Amino acid sequence: MSGxxxxxxxxxxxxxxxxxxxxxxxxxxxxxxxxxxxxxxxAFGSFAVEAVLVAFAIAWAKIPAxxxxxxxxxxxxxxxxxxxxxxxxxxxxxxxxxxxxxxxxLWGAWAILVKGTLGVSASILLAATTEVADxxxxxxxxxxxxxxxxxxxFMVRYLDVVAGEVRRMRVAMASRGYAPRWAGxxxxxAAAAGALFIRSYERGERVHRAMLARGYTGTMPVFxxxxxxxxxxxxxMAIPAVAWVASLAGWVLR
Amino acid sequence: xxxxxxxxxDLRFSYPDGHVALDGADFHIHPGERVALLGPNGAxxxxxxxxxxxxxxxxxxxxxxxxxxxxxxxxxxxxxxxxLVFQDPDDQLFMPTVRKDVAFGPANFGVGGEALEHRVVxxxxxxxxxxxxxxxxxxxxxxxRRRVAIATxxxxxxxxxxxxxxxxxxxxxxxxxxxxxxxGLDITMxxxxxxxxxxxxxxxxxxxxxxxxxxxxGPIEKILGDExxxxxxxxxxxxxxxxxxx
Numbered sequence: 001m002s003g004x005x006x007x008x009x010x011x012x013x014x015x016x017x018x019x020x021x022x023x024x025x026x027x028x029x030x031x032x033x034x035x036x037x038x039x040x041x042x043a044f045g046s047f048a049v050e051a052v053l054v055a056f057a058i059a060w061a062k063i064p065a066x067x068x069x070x071x072x073x074x075x076x077x078x079x080x081x082x083x084x085x086x087x088x089x090x091x092x093x094x095x096x097x098x099x100x101x102x103x104x105x106l107w108g109a110w111a112i113l114v115k116g117t118l119g120v121s122a123s124i125l126l127a128a129t130t131e132v133a134d135x136x137x138x139x140x141x142x143x144x145x146x147x148x149x150x151x152x153x154f155m156v157r158y159l160d161v162v163a164g165e166v167r168r169m170r171v172a173m174a175s176r177g178y179a180p181r182w183a184g185x186x187x188x189x190a191a192a193a194g195a196l197f198i199r200s201y202e203r204g205e206r207v208h209r210a211m212l213a214r215g216y217t218g219t220m221p222v223f224x225x226x227x228x229x230x231x232x233x234x235x236x237m238a239i240p241a242v243a244w245v246a247s248l249a250g251w252v253l254r
Numbered sequence: 255x256x257x258x259x260x261x262x263x264d265l266r267f268s269y270p271d272g273h274v275a276l277d278g279a280d281f282h283i284h285p286g287e288r289v290a291l292l293g294p295n296g297a298x299x300x301x302x303x304x305x306x307x308x309x310x311x312x313x314x315x316x317x318x319x320x321x322x323x324x325x326x327x328x329x330x331x332x333x334x335x336x337x338l339v340f341q342d343p344d345d346q347l348f349m350p351t352v353r354k355d356v357a358f359g360p361a362n363f364g365v366g367g368e369a370l371e372h373r374v375v376x377x378x379x380x381x382x383x384x385x386x387x388x389x390x391x392x393x394x395x396x397x398x399r400r401r402v403a404i405a406t407x408x409x410x411x412x413x414x415x416x417x418x419x420x421x422x423x424x425x426x427x428x429x430x431x432x433x434x435x436x437x438g439l440d441i442t443m444x445x446x447x448x449x450x451x452x453x454x455x456x457x458x459x460x461x462x463x464x465x466x467x468x469x470x471x472g473p474i475e476k477i478l479g480d481e482x483x484x485x486x487x488x489x490x491x492x493x494x495x496x497x498x499x500x
Contacts, residue, residue: 216362
């Protein structure tokens, strides 16, 4: 089980950012990321402004820098791709130290790195300040189809349950002396994965029965939600607004 | 006599593989009664429960809930009337928060707004879980989840509460708390259990089921006192409860 409060990405807190309605935060994140993506890659000043905005919001939510840094590791595969670009890119070559690298590749790598890092940091901030249930409700307000929200909700709800089953199966295998040392020993693991699939499928059937028993007819019920206050929108939209100004300034001053 | 809260008549059901799970089950329960359904594993108890609100359709025979026959056209009304609490609360609690899970049933039956909020709050109060209203079900203990599972059904204001093994896997204190809550509810109740002392604590009448049939029906003390009947149906009181200790 994850801790008593929320999911692994969530960091319990009581700041203004934590209390902001999820729909405002999701909308703000989308707008902010769009601004970052739209920023021309040569506009270093604009990226600096956007980075300061993210850093400011992270500090405002009292999220430790280490918490964000650890979670930024998810970006690693993209970073590896970015690192390869200057070597593999075509066109004009420029000397960087002892190496001759592609100019276009360098720009591409820079753009991926800076835009990716800004976007992922902002997303980590959203996840760290918003409970899953609120996040789903926010998405519902933004008119994401209810079926997709239900699927996401089930995924979150049953993650712990399935993880618990995996843990018990591993303990059961280890208790009977299964200690894989190399890939060839992975056969029993594959069989266990199959068994896990069957178990999860059967659970799905039982959950469906439980839903039918409480009158489910194929559409998830709609629950009333309080709309966010105007002040919440003002606070939430301030950061993406500044980011858009920085992004547009980058185009104008190019 | 009043209309039975639940009337099961000559109910028969075979699974697609040919296994006969119900072979002429016959009984009725009157409003306000609390009844235990006892029997060995594989006797057909859970299959019977799934017929009470039309999740399974009988091969022959009938089920009536407060006079209304369980058929395709009455399905929604039947499901509102029969509150089925499943054995594993992880199957029953599937929404992101306790509040939404308890609201799921009544919302499906068209309750909304303040009436819905009121139902959710009073159902959670009835099981002593109002403090968990905004928590995620998977962050609760098993005992707490089982209580919330009962609340999800109470919120539909059913005519009859049907519980599948409500005390299984609970620690003794958890079982005690649940018994206290169930005793306090003013509702017709049918409870499947292997926990005979628990059945004696919570119900006045017992049905014994075996091979898809009701083989005994009577006051719980009489049923639990009949050692030959219990032995014939793979039931036994725990050590220390028996008169002739073996």
